[in-house]
Amino acid sequence: xxxxxxxxxxxxxxxxRGLAAAHPGLRVDVxxxxxxxxxxxxxxxxxLVSGGGSGHEPLHAGFVGYGMLDAACPGEIFTxxxxxxxxxxxxxxxxxxxxxxxxxxYTGDVLNFEMAAELSAEEGVEVxxxxxxxxxxxxxxxxTAGRRGTGATxxxxxxxxxxxxxxxxLPEVVRVAGEVNARSRSFGVALSACTTPAxxxxxxxxxxxxxxxxxxxHGEPGRTRSAMxxxxxxxxxxxxxxxxxxxxxGDTLVMVNGMGGTPLIELxxxxxxxxxxxxxxxxxAARSLVGNYVTxxxxxxxxxxxxxLNDELTRLWDAPVETPGLRWGR
Amino acid sequence: xxxxxxxxxxxxxxxxRGLAAAHPGLRVDVxxxxxxxxxxxxxxxxxLVSGGGSGHEPLHAGFVGYGMLDAACPGEIFTxxxxxxxxxxxxxxxxxxxxxxxxxxYTGDVLNFEMAAELSAEEGVEVxxxxxxxxxxxxxxxxTAGRRGTGATxxxxxxxxxxxxxxxxLPEVVRVAGEVNARSRSFGVALSACTTPAxxxxxxxxxxxxxxxxxxxHGEPGRTRSAMxxxxxxxxxxxxxxxxxxxxxGDTLVMVNGMGGTPLIELxxxxxxxxxxxxxxxxxAARSLVGNYVTxxxxxxxxxxxxxLNDELTRLWDAPVETPGLRWGR
Numbered sequence: 001x002x003x004x005x006x007x008x009x010x011x012x013x014x015x016x017r018g019l020a021a022a023h024p025g026l027r028v029d030v031x032x033x034x035x036x037x038x039x040x041x042x043x044x045x046x047x048l049v050s051g052g053g054s055g056h057e058p059l060h061a062g063f064v065g066y067g068m069l070d071a072a073c074p075g076e077i078f079t080x081x082x083x084x085x086x087x088x089x090x091x092x093x094x095x096x097x098x099x100x101x102x103x104x105x106y107t108g109d110v111l112n113f114e115m116a117a118e119l120s121a122e123e124g125v126e127v128x129x130x131x132x133x134x135x136x137x138x139x140x141x142x143x144t145a146g147r148r149g150t151g152a153t154x155x156x157x158x159x160x161x162x163x164x165x166x167x168x169x170l171p172e173v174v175r176v177a178g179e180v181n182a183r184s185r186s187f188g189v190a191l192s193a194c195t196t197p198a199x200x201x202x203x204x205x206x207x208x209x210x211x212x213x214x215x216x217x218h219g220e221p222g223r224t225r226s227a228m229x230x231x232x233x234x235x236x237x238x239x240x241x242x243x244x245x246x247x248x249x250g251d252t253l254v255m256v257n258g259m260g261g262t263p264l265i266e267l268x269x270x271x272x273x274x275x276x277x278x279x280x281x282x283x284x285a286a287r288s289l290v291g292n293y294v295t296x297x298x299x300x301x302x303x304x305x306x307x308x309l310n311d312e313l314t315r316l317w318d319a320p321v322e323t324p325g326l327r328w329g330r
Numbered sequence: 331x332x333x334x335x336x337x338x339x340x341x342x343x344x345x346x347r348g349l350a351a352a353h354p355g356l357r358v359d360v361x362x363x364x365x366x367x368x369x370x371x372x373x374x375x376x377x378l379v380s381g382g383g384s385g386h387e388p389l390h391a392g393f394v395g396y397g398m399l400d401a402a403c404p405g406e407i408f409t410x411x412x413x414x415x416x417x418x419x420x421x422x423x424x425x426x427x428x429x430x431x432x433x434x435x436y437t438g439d440v441l442n443f444e445m446a447a448e449l450s451a452e453e454g455v456e457v458x459x460x461x462x463x464x465x466x467x468x469x470x471x472x473x474t475a476g477r478r479g480t481g482a483t484x485x486x487x488x489x490x491x492x493x494x495x496x497x498x499x500l501p502e503v504v505r506v507a508g509e510v511n512a513r514s515r516s517f518g519v520a521l522s523a524c525t526t527p528a529x530x531x532x533x534x535x536x537x538x539x540x541x542x543x544x545x546x547x548h549g550e551p552g553r554t555r556s557a558m559x560x561x562x563x564x565x566x567x568x569x570x571x572x573x574x575x576x577x578x579x580g581d582t583l584v585m586v587n588g589m590g591g592t593p594l595i596e597l598x599x600x601x602x603x604x605x606x607x608x609x610x611x612x613x614x615a616a617r618s619l620v621g622n623y624v625t626x627x628x629x630x631x632x633x634x635x636x637x638x639l640n641d642e643l644t645r646l647w648d649a650p651v652e653t654p655g656l657r658w659g660r
Contacts, residue, residue, distance in 0.1 A: 002521040002538065004596035004632060006560045011599065014561070018598030021605035022618045057594040191332040208332065230336045231344070260593040263627050264387040266334035268348030269341065275351035288352045290654075292622065297593050300628070302334060324620075328657045 001200045003298075008197040012054045012076055019061060023324050026064055034085055035061040036071040036092045046164040046173045047071070047093030050102040050157060051086060052109050053078040055196070055297045056217060058325030059153060065323030068161035069102075077196050077297070078218045080108035086116030090125055098126035098170035100177065102156055104149030105133040128170055130177040132156055134186045134305065136245040137214025137222045150217050151257050151294050151305030152184035155317075158326065162319035176316065180307060185242045188222070188303030189234060190215035192261065194296045213237065217259075217296045217303075231266075235273035238304050243281070246308070251286035252278065253307040253317060260295035262302055267291065270302055287317055293325065331530045338527045342384045342406055349391060353654050356394055364415055365391040366401040366422045376494040376503045377401070377423030380432040380487060381416060382439050383408040385526070385627045386547060388655030389483060395653030398491035399432075407526050407627070408548045410438035416446030420455055428456035428500035430507065432486055434479030435463040458500055460507040462486055464516045464635065466575040467544025467552045480547050481587050481624050481635030482514035485647075488656065492649035506646065510637060515572045518552070518633030519564060520545035522591065524626045543567065547589075547626045547633075561596075565603035568634050573611070576638070581616035582608065583637040583647060590625035592632055597621065600632055617647055623655065 005011050013030050020028035027038040041047055050060045051073035060072035070093035073085035090099045099120070103113045110131070117127040134152035141148055160177035168176075190212040193202035203219035206212060211234075214222025229237075242248065256271045258264070271290050278285055286309055294303070307313070320329040335341050343360050350358035357368040371377055380390045381403035390402035400423035403415035420429045429450070433443045440461070447457040464482035471478055490507035498506075520542040523532035533549035536542060541564075544552025559567075572578065586601045588594070601620050608615055616639055624633070637643065650659040 002541070002558050002630070004521070004561045004564065004592065004600050006562050006599065006603075011595065014602050015595045015598040018600070018602035018605070018620065021615060022598070022601050022620050054595060055593075057598070062594070191334070211332070228332050231334045232336050234334065261591045261628065261630075262334065263385075263590040263625055264392070264622065265341065265345045265384060265627070268345040268352070268387070269336065270334050270348070271352050272344050272348035273336075275348070285351060290348065290352050292594065295593055297595070298591065298630070300332070300591075322658070327659075328652070 001195055003197055005197055011197050012074060032085060032088060033081065034071065034073050034089050035064050036089065037064060041070065041093050041095035043095045044097050044167060045095045046097045046170050047095055047099040048102060048161055048164055049086065049089045049093060049099055051081045052104050053080060056295050059294045062325030063157050063323045067165050067319055067321035068157050068323050068326065077198065080106065080112050083112050083116040083119065086113055087120050090116060090120045090127060094125050098128065100160060100170065100173050101127060101129035102153065102177065103129055103131050104153055105131050105146055106143045107145060126170060128174045130156060130174060130181060132181050134181060134184045136185050136241055137187055141216055142220040143218065148216055150188065151186040151255050151303050152181055152307065154293050155184055155253065155305065155307050156180045158321060159313055159316045162316040180313065184305060184307040185246045186303055186305040187238045187241045188215045188301065189213055189238060190259065190299055190301040192300040194219050194299035196297065215301060217294060219296060219299065231269045232273045235270050236277060239274060239277040242304065242306050248278065248281050248283050248306060250283055251309045252283055253287040253309050254285040255289040255293065255305045257294050257303045257305065258292040259299035259301040260292055261298040261300040264291060267302060274304055287314065331525055333527055335527055341527050342404060362415060362418060363411065364401065364403050364419050365394050366419065367394060371400065371423050371425035373425045374427050374497060375425045376427045376500050377425055377429040378432060378491055378494055379416065379419045379423060379429055381411045382434050383410060386625050389624045392655030393487050393653045397495050397649055397651035398487050398653050398656065407528065410436065410442050413442050413446040413449065416443055417450050420446065420450045420457060424455050428458065430490060430500065430503050431457060431459035432483065432507065433459055433461050434483055435461050435476055436473045437475060456500060458504045460486060460504060460511060462511050464511060464514045466515050466571055467517055471546060472550040473548065478546055480518065481516040481585050481633050482511055482637065484623050485514055485583060485635065485637050486510045488651060489643055489646040492646040510643060514635060514637040515576045516633055516635040517568045517571045518545045518631065519543055519568060520589065520629055520631040522630040524549050524629035526627065545631060547624060549626060549629065561599045562603045565600055566607060569604060569607040572634065572636050578608065578611055578613050578636060580613055581639045582613055583617040583639050584615040585619040585623065585635045587624050587633045587635065588622040589629035589631040590622055591628040591630040594621060597632060604634055
């Protein structure tokens with residue numbers, strides 16, 4: 001294993017030191033692993049908190065900033081943050097209008113965010129939560145009851161963040177967050193496993209001609225192991241899996257997301273095929289993202305997330321955002 | 331070799347199809363491999379053209395847009411574009427105020443851009459060029475007389491692009507482009523080789539405990555092969571190489587750039603160490619970029635580029651930019 005780290009134990013805190021040094025718009029509590037906007041909570045604005053295991057950067061800490069999250073609490077690599085982090089983040093972003101927890105559907109995350117929400121409520125903070133479970137690959141998995149939360153998390157954070165920025169009340173922010181999740185589906189493919197620093201070797205082995213269809217973002221198994229194929233056929237496989245679960249039509253928001261070890265040129269090759277698939281269904285990629293956004297350390301591969309847009313979601317997607325991982329239009 | 335491609339021969343054109351589908355603000359001539367702003371040339375504005383071999387995405391085509399390049403001509407993987415592409419791009423962006431060619435110092439690129447500049451001048455277009463040669467690792471190399479052009483290319487494109495956007499005349503844009511190059515230095519480290527689609531196997535072999543110090547962006551050899559070490563020591567090695575060549579002081583613009591296969595969490599670990607090194611010299615990372623910007627396909631590793639800022643460069647760096655690969659503030 002060759003990794004750019006100082007020690008296996010300090011990867012997350014060292015990366016948070018780097019995040020703090022690179023982004024003065026963030027206030028980073030390195031010891032307690034909490035990242036909030038340096039500008040502090042805005043009175044009357046709903047606060048948005050997310051979090052989850054590290055190793056998926058820029059998710060979540062890279063999406064803290066204007067128009068998106070108010071705070072993120074990163075856990076250790078592929079490990080849920082603890083309730084204390086979530087409670088501290090919730091209190092830090094409470095501007096009096098309540099706080100929304102955006103939770104990816106993994107058992108540890110769900111339990112810890114539930115506990116944090118209860119304890120925060122006892123302290124007088126109004127807390128709601130939205131569960132993201134967009135991955136159509138498997139119904140239950142190693143770490144999940146129900147579907148896994150993957151790429152749609154970014155869409156929920158962006159669109160709910162834009163809604164919160166307008167000063168909308170908590171129920172409105174909750175509604176739109178749930179709507180984004182309900183209208184989004186994802187499917188991922190691994191060309192290689194990832195290597196966690198602690199394990200020091202790949203989480204599974206794939207032959208030189210093999211891929212894993214429906215991979216999870218921690219390297220957990222997908223639907224099936226299969227033979228490698230060309231980008232066109234791979235994109236079709238992925239899009240058909242999504243289309244079968246949620247018929248695709250009209251204007252869509254599409255992310256072709258790299259898993260961390262795949263170069264951008266290949267992601268654009270995939271995007272071309274995804275766009276062709278959409279056109280064949282009479283749909284369009286009205287909005288898109290191509291790049292590494294919801295990653296799995298150094299895994300090679302990609303995922304596609306499709307969200308069926310409507311006017312409201314499109315407007316909120318287009319609203320200004322200014323975070324380390326996503327910036328435009330302000 | 332597992333890559334997300336349709337065929338070895340169509341990688342670049344397929345990726346350009348994807349670029350076109352994802353970014354309606356670009357006009358992409360897929361067959362001739364030319365990418366220009368869809369808005370066309372602005373009368374009276376200096377046009378900026380860059381280009382080079384593909385495999386370094388988002389460089390260069392991902393930096394076409396407001397505040398940066400007017401056009402890019404990507405060659406085949408790690409292969410210079412041909413003069414015809416450069417001439418067509420030059421004509422397409424000519425708004426009557428002249429055109430600047432931003433050329434990375436590789437023999438093929440230099441010769442082809444020279445020929446294109448001569449032929450464009452014969453057609454009545456005023457053309458100037460700036461050579462980027464920021465890599466302190468080696469004096470000459472496999473593809474270079476003199477130093478290689480690497481990360482500073484992005485700085486030159488951004489800052490000269492901002493200057494051009496103000497309506498400044500060609501000599502002013504040339505001056506600031508040259509100044510950015512003169513004040514910038516880079517050094518790269520490979521943890522692994524990259525694999526070009528045509529070769530189908532890594533361009534060189536590194537043992538599990540070995541790294542290449544001073545790697546080029548095509549996998550060409552650097553200064554020395556060395557033992558793997560921790561992020562802190564690696565960052566110090568890189569920063570000392572830069573510092574020896576150009577003493578670092580004051581406010582700097584710093585990029586910790588991933589080579590394509592390295593996850594963001596590790597780049598932030600490196601950035602923390604780079605920031606510490608700067609602080610130890612009484613310097614600061616007043617502006618920074620952390621991510622994959624000037625890549626080498628799937629290579630694992632990173633490079634650091636440091637530019638010594640002054641007020642003018644800082645102001646131009648902060649100016650709005652809106653491209654697929656770099657966006658802020660508009």
